[in-house]
Amino acid sequence: MGSNTTEAHPIIANRIKKAAKSGLKVIVIDPRKIDMVKIAHRHLQINVGTDIALINSFIHVILKEGLYDPLFIEQFTLDFEKLEKRVELYTPEYAASITGLEAKDIVETAREYAGSSGSMIAYTLGITEHHCGVNNVFDIANLSLLTGNIGKQGTGIMPLRGQNNVQGAGDMGCLPNQLAGAMSLTNDEFRTRYEKEWNVVLNPQAGDTQTRTFDRLEMGELKALYIIGENPLLADVHMNHTKTLFEKLDLLIVQDIFLTETAKMADVVLPAKSWGEVEGTYTNTDRRIQRVRKAVEAHPNIKEDWEILCELSTLMGYPMHYNNSEEIWDEVRRIAWEMYGGISYERLENEYSIHYPCPDEKHPGTYIMHERFHQTEPLDKKSPFVPVDYTAPLELPDEEFPFMLTTGRRYESYNTHSQTRHYAAGVKIKQTEETVDIHPDDAKALGISDGEIVQVRSRRGELEVKAKITEQVVPGLVFMSFHWSETPTNVLTLNEYDPISGTAEYKACAVSISKIS
Amino acid sequence: MGEPNFVKTICGYCGTGCGLVLEVQDNKIMKIRGDKEAPVNKGQTCVKGAFAYEYVHAKNRLSSPLIKKAGKLVEATWDEAYRFIADNLSAIKTNWGSNAISMFACARSTNESNYITQKFMRTVINSNNIDGCNRT
Numbered sequence: 066m067g068s069n070t071t072e073a074h075p076i077i078a079n080r081i082k083k084a085a086k087s088g089l090k091v092i093v094i095d096p097r098k099i100d101m102v103k104i105a106h107r108h109l110q111i112n113v114g115t116d117i118a119l120i121n122s123f124i125h126v127i128l129k130e131g132l133y134d135p136l137f138i139e140q141f142t143l144d145f146e147k148l149e150k151r152v153e154l155y156t157p158e159y160a161a162s163i164t165g166l167e168a169k170d171i172v173e174t175a176r177e178y179a180g181s182s183g184s185m186i187a188y189t190l191g192i193t194e195h196h197c198g199v200n201n202v203f204d205i206a207n208l209s210l211l212t213g214n215i216g217k218q219g220t221g222i223m224p225l226r227g228q229n230n231v232q233g234a235g236d237m238g239c240l241p242n243q244l245a246g247a248m249s250l251t252n253d254e255f256r257t258r259y260e261k262e263w264n265v266v267l268n269p270q271a272g273d274t275q276t277r278t279f280d281r282l283e284m285g286e287l288k289a290l291y292i293i294g295e296n297p298l299l300a301d302v303h304m305n306h307t308k309t310l311f312e313k314l315d316l317l318i319v320q321d322i323f324l325t326e327t328a329k330m331a332d333v334v335l336p337a338k339s340w341g342e343v344e345g346t347y348t349n350t351d352r353r354i355q356r357v358r359k360a361v362e363a364h365p366n367i368k369e370d371w372e373i374l375c376e377l378s379t380l381m382g383y384p385m386h387y388n389n390s391e392e393i394w395d396e397v398r399r400i401a402w403e404m405y406g407g408i409s410y411e412r413l414e415n416e417y418s419i420h421y422p423c424p425d426e427k428h429p430g431t432y433i434m435h436e437r438f439h440q441t442e443p444l445d446k447k448s449p450f451v452p453v454d455y456t457a458p459l460e461l462p463d464e465e466f467p468f469m470l471t472t473g474r475r476y477e478s479y480n481t482h483s484q485t486r487h488y489a490a491g492v493k494i495k496q497t498e499e500t501v502d503i504h505p506d507d508a509k510a511l512g513i514s515d516g517e518i519v520q521v522r523s524r525r526g527e528l529e530v531k532a533k534i535t536e537q538v539v540p541g542l543v544f545m546s547f548h549w550s551e552t553p554t555n556v557l558t559l560n561e562y563d564p565i566s567g568t569a570e571y572k573a574c575a576v577s578i579s580k581i582s
Numbered sequence: 583m584g585e586p587n588f589v590k591t592i593c594g595y596c597g598t599g600c601g602l603v604l605e606v607q608d609n610k611i612m613k614i615r616g617d618k619e620a621p622v623n624k625g626q627t628c629v630k631g632a633f634a635y636e637y638v639h640a641k642n643r644l645s646s647p648l649i650k651k652a653g654k655l656v657e658a659t660w661d662e663a664y665r666f667i668a669d670n671l672s673a674i675k676t677n678w679g680s681n682a683i684s685m686f687a688c689a690r691s692t693n694e695s696n697y698i699t700q701k702f703m704r705t706v707i708n709s710n711n712i713d714g715c716n717r718t
Contacts, residue, residue, distance in 0.1 A: 075628035076598050226597030230696070231689035234714045237696035239687035241710050245697050250710060265705045268680070272710030278684045287684055288674045293699060294688030295715055316670045322643055324655075333666055334655060336644035340594030341604070341611060341635070345692025347592050349599025349622065357692055360589040360604045360611055361638065364645045368660070370688065370695035374702040376660075380668045383706045385698070393694040417601070418621055477629050479595055487636035492629070 066116065066205070067191015067572075071100035072476040074189075074225050074350075081187075090181070092174055094119070095191065096471060097544060098537045109174065110539065113471050114195055114458035114573045115164040119171065120204040121455065122160030124211060125152045126175035133179065137213045141438050143449040148207060151452030163455060179212045183219030190227065190473070194571040198563040200453040207450050216435035226350040227474075229340075233348030236404070236421075237397070241272035246401020262400050265383075275301075276567030282310045289316040293370060294337065298327040299481040302569040303525050303560035304553050320373060323483045326550055338369045345390040346413070352431070353418040354408050458573035459561045466523060466575035468507070468543050470557060473572075478548035485548070499552035500533035501578065502544040508534045513580060521545075523576045526556030532578075543578065584608050590617055593631040594690060598622060600631055611635050675707065684711040 070078035078101060085091050085104040093105040094116075102108045111119055127133055128149055138145050157168035164171075178184045186209060192201045205222055214220040226232050238245035248255035256267050273281060275297070281287045290311075301307050311317060311330050319331040322339040342363040346354050368376075371393060375385040387393050391410050398405045407423040407430070419430040437444060462469050477494050479485045488494060501521055503513070513519055515534040520527060521543075530545070530552050538544050547554045559574040586607040593600040601620020605613040614632050618625035637643075647663035648655040658666070674682055685707075687699045703712045 074596055074598050076600055076623045076626050076631075079626060228597055228689035228715065229592070229594045229599070230691065230693065231597060231714065231716060233693040234687050234689045234691070234696045235716055237693050238700035238704075239696050239712050239714045240716070241713055244704075245700065259704075263701065263705055265708075267704055268708050268710055270710065272712060273684060275686060275713045275715075278686075278711065278713070281684075286682065288678050288682040289671060289684070291683070291685040293686065294690050295686050297686065297715075300715070315674060316667075318667055322637070323640075324642070324644060324648075328644075329655070331648075331655070332650045332670075333658075333663055334644065334648040335663060336646060339638055339643075340690070341591070341638045343692060343695075345694040347599065348693060349592075350597035351599075353599055353622070354693070355592045355599055355601070356590075357594075358589050358591045360591065360606045361609050364643065366645050366660075367643075370691050371698035374695075374698050377664055377667060378702050378706050380664050381672065381706050385701070387698075390692065390694040393697055397693070397697050417619065418599075477634075479630055479634070484637040485630060485634045487634065487640050489633045489636050492633040 066094040066186060066188040068187055068189035068225055069095070069097070069099045069101070069191075069473055070187070070189075070225070073227065073474045075476070077187075077225060090177065092177070096539070096542060107170065107174065109164075109166055109170060111164040111166060113469050113542065114197075115455065116192060116195075116201045117197065117204050117453055118155060118160045118163040118455040119166070120208055121152045121155035121453075122157050122171050123175040123178065123208055124148065125155045125160075126157060126172050127179045127208075127211060128152065130176070132176065133211050134213060137438075138211070141444055141447055142210055143447045144452070145450060148211070148450040148452045151454065155455075178208070178214075183217065184212065184214045185219060185221050185223055186214075187223040187225055189225045191572060193224075193563075193566070193568055195568075195573065196459050196561050196563055196570045197453075197456050198568045199565040200456075203451040203453050207452065210448055210450060213438065216433065216438035218433060221435070224350070229349075230347040232350060232352070233346070233354075236348055241274055245397055246404045248401065258400060262396075274567040276562050276569070279307070279310055282313060285313065288314065289318070290314055291318040291320070292327060293320045294322070296321075296325040296327045296481040296483065298330065299325070299550055299553060299555065300547065302555055302558040302571060304555040305526050306560060320370065325481065325483050335373055336364075336367045337373065338363045338367050342367075343369050343390070346394060348421070349418075352420045352434075354405070354413065354421060355418045356410065356413045459570060460524075460559050460573065460575045462541065462575045466577045467541070468576050468578055469541060470521070470523070470543050470545065470574050470576040471572050472545055472547055472554055472558065475546045475548060478546065480548065481550065482548040498531065499545060499549045499554065500531045502533045502535050502538050503578065504536065504538050504540045504542070505534050506540045507543075507578075508532060511578060511580065513578075518581060520579050520581055521557060521576050522579070523557040523559075523574055525559070528552055528554070528556055529581065543576065586612065593627075595630045595634070600627060602627065602631060610639060671707070680707050680709040681711065683707050683709055685713075687712055687714045689714045689716070
């Protein structure tokens with residue numbers, strides 16, 4: 066669901082395609098006719114942002130046809146009645162009217178998902194980058210829990226992570242409410258554990274998310290921002306607004322490998338070592354810890370992220386000294402031993418990768434999570450369903466802005482493109498600039514030909530870009546990526562956020578497209 | 583030209599975690615292939631993992647701290663940059679409190695660097711205003 070796997074996670078796509086050849090049934094749920102559709106048994110080409118209507122309808126069908134195990138519900142779950150009540154409205158016909166699908170396809174898919182010996186849902190930002198992103202994820206969990214598709218091989222929910230170490234960065238405590246080892250900051254026991262190790266009194270108040278940071282910046286409450294290896298000016302929604310906010314800061318510190326668009330706005334820029342120049346570990350999308358190794362020596366005047374922070378910390382009165390990354394990792398292992406105690410560099414050298422949690426050296430690592438759902442003895446803590454309702458995207462097409470714009474990645478490029486600008490010589494790149502992908506019918510109606518430069522406008526900004534005529538999108542829907550600073554797509558996107566996660570609605574905003582006379 | 587050596591590592595792009603083998607010669611990455619022993623990709627790579635590595639050696643990599651003076655970023659020593667940051671952060675902390683300072687961590691950096699990043703924020707600044715690109 067909402068994963069253009071071939072382009073954003075090509076190797077995972079290869080493995081899914083291989084499995085499809087040996088009989089795996091793949092159902093693609095995506096507003097675009099993406100490459101994965103070629104190997105799919107069915108493509109549910111839903112309207113952008115209508116996922117909850119669809120999932121609630123799956124649940125409706127599964128309940129109505131009794132395609133679940135009442136004993137499992139009784140033993141392991143809570144609030145089943147609330148779920149029943151909430152999805153009552155979502156008949157296949159009603160969901161069809163919202164999603165643009167055929168009712169019979171919804172029914173068939175529900176039967177297949179519930180009826181197979183094991184079903185897994187893989188999703189990406191097509192699910193989360195909505196004002197209702199958290200509810201979308203809750204509903205996927207509802208569906209998976211209802212059918213017992215969790216906690217055993219070949220089942221579960223698989224969020225495909227977009228950055229090499231986005232999982233690890235959060236796990237290491239780079240979140241406003243969490244300490245390293247996924248320990249809640251508001252838990253006194255965990256906080257005390259860190260206070261003893263670090264010899265400080267910690268602030269017990271959860272901090273600000275990025276989204277909240279921008280809000281407080283707007284209110285004038287935030288004075289300094291320290292950004293490491295990120296280019297939010299180009300990557301975040303409503304770019305013109307982001308720029309104005311950054312101008313309000315008294316101090317902007319940027320630590321990066323390139324002078325990015327964000328770095329150019331900084332008061333001070335620190336040059337950091339990159340991938341290929343550092344030692345350490347990454348945590349991948351399925352919780353594998355793996356070793357990252359230095360291949361080349363960096364420029365002598367460049368320092369590693371942790372080295373910079375240790376030196377600055379020491380200067381500011383809290384001395385931090387480590388001789389190498391292994392010493393840091395061993396500190397993490399000591400404090401957050403439940404998760405990482407057994408994952409030494411030495412073991413990683415021999416075993417290649419280990420899945421956390423892995424509390425001690427003899428523990429093999431945890432390949433499958435949530436196996437408790439299949440044990441025979443009763444659980445101490447049952448899992449509640451969290452019923453949710455469908456809410457339409459916050460900005461729908463209208464007369465002035467008649468197209469829905471959805472955004473995502475393209476195969477050869479990565480995020481704001483500061484790295485993928487530099488391909489090895491001789492590699493033939495298919496897409497070297499941004500395009501607005503538009504359906505042939507819409508192009509025809511507007512009198513636009515393939516490759517023609519057009520104007521795209523939203524309530525927040527406008528830009529000029531080449532049109533690419535393709536049946537990958539449906540009429541009324543257009544697609545752009547955010548890879549090229551020459552065509553900053555995020556001047557168009559909408560600054561509306563999920564109230565819980567703070568994730569922005571990158572996947573849906575209204576735009577107009579016109580010829581340049 | 584020196585003899586090539588081979589270094590095993592993990593790809594730095596998406597979250598799949600593919601194992602790669604880097605062919606290195608004279609302090610330059612010359613070629614990348616998928617690591618057949620890697621459990622995730624078993625030797626496969628995508629176009630980014632195999633070919634989009636020249637950025638490491640790009641001429642426009644930052645190689646000196648920069649401080650903005652009269653609206654322009656100019657080269658500075660590490661000592662100057664550290665002093666500039668320490669003075670300004672301390673002043674902001676004293677005048678406005680630790681809640682006036684925020685940090686965005688890097689989802690591309692190692693676990694070890696990320697651990698130190700949040701440790702810096704929580705110990706030196708005494709603030710939990712730290713987040714990554716998880717939401718974007």
